[in-house]
Amino acid sequence: MEHEIPESLALMLETVRRFVKQDLEPISKQVEDEDRIPDNIVQTMRDLGLFGLSIPEQYGGLGIGVLGECMVYEELSRANACFRTRIGTNNGIGSQGIVIDGTEEQKGHYLPRLASGEWIGVFALTEPEAGSDAANIQTTAEKRGDFWMLNGRKHFITNGDIADLATVFAVTNKTEKAKGGITAFLVEKTFPGFYVGAIERKMGMRGSHTCELLFDDCQVPAENVIGGLSMVGKGFKTAMKVLDKGRLTMGASALGSAQRLLELSLDYARQRVQFGRPIGEFQAIQFMLADMATQIYAGRRMLYHAATLRDRKGTAVVKEASMVKLFCTEMANRIADMAVQIHGGMGYMKDFPVERFYRDLRLTRIYEGTSEIQRLVIARELLKGK
């Protein structure tokens, strides 16, 4: 199966490549040092429509499909993965619950705001006691008249500090839990009882923040259950559908960073001289470069195949999405390690971008489902005969 790139997507990619080269790569170190993306860059991202890549055109987005979205993420992550993260929650986990399971009113009300980047949408599933075991969440929602009262604490929420809208998962039936007792709510930052907690201090991914979100008798109107009344208790399924797509885009982001690391390593191997020769003439270095390029090639073919399959089917490709996330993120981490090795001591220095990529890529094996959880998903699908 070949992936076809429509002309409109080819033009979009051309624009994004120019934006990355001219605007993002030169400020990647500044973003790392200051731990923030400058406002003018965020505004350009809005102007280019990047916040609405995955949102259907009828709701103000570009609706470019999963393959197109993956290709854009590859480009952004060549500079610094935090640029992808800034738009990533609006296109992915922070909007897809509405796109997939929302009512027509919810789509019409929220999606245009997310697509334009006027609002930031986030996804709040993880809690201190419920990470991989997401069905064990403790946040509760109790019906009181026309409102649901949410109580609990989420942590590690990407873009939580700048969120305008959170898709929040809470227990509405303690005995049923994932089998019919978890509900997805659309919570606006202005709802009484919604608080942003501490911003967590991370190993990397500076320029992108994760934080706690707190709910203290947070009043959520009854109509803000994703999908409406009939979807009460069905939120866990919504969460799983959202995460499935995220696994492809996460693979794309890791791949983009890996590609940049290969290019940086090639440049360094050509110009660094030891023993009177460029280090690229040593077979040990050549073998690392060859392994990097080969693994990137495999990862890219796998990603484009799975993303094309998903676009054609229009529904989840569970096994393939988990395979892509597992392979591409593990592969990019191996490549980051080789890139540091090729750069020698310079690879360990903050002045060189490989040091940052090495730290940032470590996260990709953990969030949106760890590598171990991806293996469990793949094995479960295989044993089901899929």
Ligand SMILES: Cc1cc2nc3c(=O)[nH]c(=O)nc-3n(C[C@H](O)[C@H](O)[C@H](O)COP(=O)(O)OP(=O)(O)OC[C@H]3O[C@@H](n4cnc5c(N)ncnc54)[C@H](O)[C@@H]3O)c2cc1C
């Ligand atoms: C920077 C960052 C951003 C994040 N953003 C978000 C966000 O926006 N929204 C959100 O809801 N969450 C977010 N997360 C949470 C993320 O998805 C979880 O951290 C992840 O799912 C793992 O959960 P955990 O950290 O609790 O680890 P744990 O689940 O405690 O896992 C610890 C270890 O045990 C392993 N393990 C657990 N269960 C099994 C098993 N059954 N079999 C084999 N091994 C197992 C894991 O693979 C891991 O190696 C973010 C996390 C980080 C670090």
